[in-house]
Amino acid sequence: MDDPDDPRLDDFRDLSRADRRPDRPGGRGLVIAEGVVVVRRLLASRYPVRALLGIRRRIEELLPDLAATTTPWSPAAGPAVPAYVASAEVMAQAVGFHLNRGVLATADRAAFPAADDLLRSARTVAVLEGVGDHENLGALFRNVAALGVDAVLLGEGCADPLYRRSVRVSMGTVLFVPFAPLDGWPDTAFDRLRGAGFRTVALTPAGEHTLRTAGLADAARVAVLLGSEGPGLTDAALAAADVRVRIPMARGVDSINVATAGAVAFATLADRA
Amino acid sequence: MDDPDDPRLDDFRDLSRADRRPDRPGGRGLVIAEGVVVVRRLLASRYPVRALLGIRRRIEELLPDLAATTTPWSPAAGPAVPAYVASAEVMAQAVGFHLNRGVLATADRAAFPAADDLLRSARTVAVLEGVGDHENLGALFRNVAALGVDAVLLGEGCADPLYRRSVRVSMGTVLFVPFAPLDGWPDTAFDRLRGAGFRTVALTPAGEHTLRTAGLADAARVAVLLGSEGPGLTDAALAAADVRVRIPMARGVDSINVATAGAVAFATLADRA
Structure with missing residues (x-):
């Protein structure tokens, strides 16, 4: 050429x-x-x-x-x-x-799988709310792919995982990790997660539990909820979750990157029975 | 002006x-x-x-x-x-x-603290080998700062943590997390780590243990060894470590970002007794 x-x-x-x-x-x-x-x-x-x-x-x-x-x-x-x-x-x-x-x-793009189909066969899912930064989203998919999370569900306000920058940062993992929009955010969405047997775990600096104390070691199905790096999960999503979990922070640092927080949770959950 | x-x-x-x-x-x-x-x-x-x-x-x-x-x-x-x-x-x-x-x-720059002084008072340290990418290095410091690691020791081949891009990606945490070069890499360096009572844990995809099985729950002092994202730790460093630990990977993905791998280990260790 x-x-x-x-x-x-x-x-x-x-x-x-x-x-x-x-x-x-x-x-x-x-x-x-x-x-x-x-x-x-x-x-x-x-x-x-x-x-x-x-x-x-x-x-x-x-x-x-x-x-x-x-x-x-x-x-x-x-x-x-x-x-x-x-x-x-x-x-x-x-x-x-x-x-x-x-x-x-x-x-070309392809149609999304149905969220309910993904939930039926998954053991661990990541549910994202307001993750609007393509690089964070791509990094999250990379960690989802590596650390054994079965699917990603997109709640309200998320960026497009198939956008070029997200594809690149994910190292192409967005192309094989199943994902779908989760409609009816938050109430219907949580009903569907619970209906499929998922324990819903919100990651938030104000969580009442740590990953160790949240009783997840024998949870058959877990949905990890992650919000955007700035405002975090909305109050509605925090209230709707079964349990709120914090990753303890040192030195007055108030947060880690959302993809990194996800990785810590995913790796802990991958190790469960 | x-x-x-x-x-x-x-x-x-x-x-x-x-x-x-x-x-x-x-x-x-x-x-x-x-x-x-x-x-x-x-x-x-x-x-x-x-x-x-x-x-x-x-x-x-x-x-x-x-x-x-x-x-x-x-x-x-x-x-x-x-x-x-x-x-x-x-x-x-x-x-x-x-x-x-x-x-x-x-x-202006300031003199490094002495590595032995850092080791004397630390409970958990990160020891880096060949982490030559300023953004990975900065992201590692951010995770070190947030997840309760006391100090960073720089083995052979690491980039400069005070380089502008590293300072920025670390969100300024390189400015308050203690760090120092660890001379005599690897043999003398490992002797000093052991002499100070540290159990040396190498993160590597080929590790014989996971974080859960490596017996770290009651380790008084732990040094987490991290290598560069491509080649990983050198054979010499892997052989010198007390234990080699893998973070299990799914779907044929062969690695996660070095700062993310560090975060998973740091968060697990922060939770130990």
């Missing part, structure tokens, strides 16, 4: 806008993966991949993953996903800025 | 180089704090503050902290630290880029 204006690169053009919601200026709502690791995870995900664009070395690293997209009954047609090779300069011109990861992929 | 070339602003000039080591081009090794919260922590720290530069509203927020720097036996002389008020534009011209936090402070 020598011509940055080639229409086959339209997916990648003006990249800082391509993942915006379609109702925003320039927004098309595409899922965008950056770097070999994340592109590999996108190719293995349920999202329909549209195309790859990368420097030769990066595309070559991904050839086995591309080969896996070949339709079994027409192998001669080759991979179902087109991959365009370009120089770093042509890529930068098409994309609008310089990329240091050398490869990109775009995909 | 109307003139960005005023020599009283020399401390703040070309800021992206001012915190570099003095032996590097443009480097002067100053400690630089950005934003009200971090500047406040710098003013309360043991580092000799040289000057503040900020927009009026931010300097006004810091007036009580500045007043606390007044020499008790000559109160008429006012605060010992000069604070310069400038417009955002003049600040940007002096500093070389636009700052969105509205206030800066510079300080």
Whole structure:
């Protein structure tokens, strides 16, 4: 690909806008993966991949993953996903800025699973309220993926996990961790969590318990509630939870990052019977 | 301050180089704090503050902290630290880029405490090897500060905790968490840790124990060893540790961020008897 204006690169053009919601200026709502690791995870995900664009070395690293997209009954047609090779300069011109990861992929979005379906098979879920920062959200998904949480439910006011920055910070884990909006926030949402057998645990600096004293060691199903880093969970969510748990803070420090607080809770819960 | 070339602003000039080591081009090794919260922590720290530069509203927020720097036996002389008020534009011209936090402070470095002194009074310490990324290092200090770790010891190959980006990501906690280099890495260093009564616990994906099974619940003194995010701890450090502990990973994810892994260990240890 020598011509940055080639229409086959339209997916990648003006990249800082391509993942915006379609109702925003320039927004098309595409899922965008950056770097070999994340592109590999996108190719293995349920999202329909549209195309790859990368420097030769990066595309070559991904050839086995591309080969896996070949339709079994027409192998001669080759991979179902087109991959365009370009120089770093042509890529930068098409994309609008310089990329240091050398490869990109775009995909269409897919419908969410139903929250109730996720709850039926999960043992531990993270329920987020007002986590509006894409980097915090991505970091949370990374910790959810690593520490054995089965699904993420999005309460009111959360950012879009499939936004480019979130995908990148999550290291592509948003592409395989099941997540869904949890409607009817907070009352109906909590009814659904309880109806599915979940003990609802709100993380808050003002919690009456610690993770050790909250009696979670033998809880069959636990939903960990996390709020935004500034205001935390709303009073309504705190009141609706079965138990409020604090992570004890030292030295007058008033909080840790929401993704880190989540990790502490997830790791403790992963260790339960 | 109307003139960005005023020599009283020399401390703040070309800021992206001012915190570099003095032996590097443009480097002067100053400690630089950005934003009200971090500047406040710098003013309360043991580092000799040289000057503040900020927009009026931010300097006004810091007036009580500045007043606390007044020499008790000559109160008429006012605060010992000069604070310069400038417009955002003049600040940007002096500093070389636009700052969105509205206030800066510079300080001189101070000598490290002796590692053995830190070990004598600490119950839990973090020992870092090869943590060369300033943001990971800053995030680690933030978690150390919040989760009750008493001090940080820097083994071989660590970045400078007082570098501007580390100070910022740590939210200024590097300014009050005691830290020191731990010389003689690894053999002499481990001898000193053991001599001070510390059980040395290496965090590694290949650990033979989890935090729960490692028998730390009644350990009087624990040193948590953390390596860099890519290669992890060196074989020499892993072999020298008393016990190697893993945080179990799910879904084939091979690691979490080093600051997050630290937080999980620190929070578990903070809960011990």
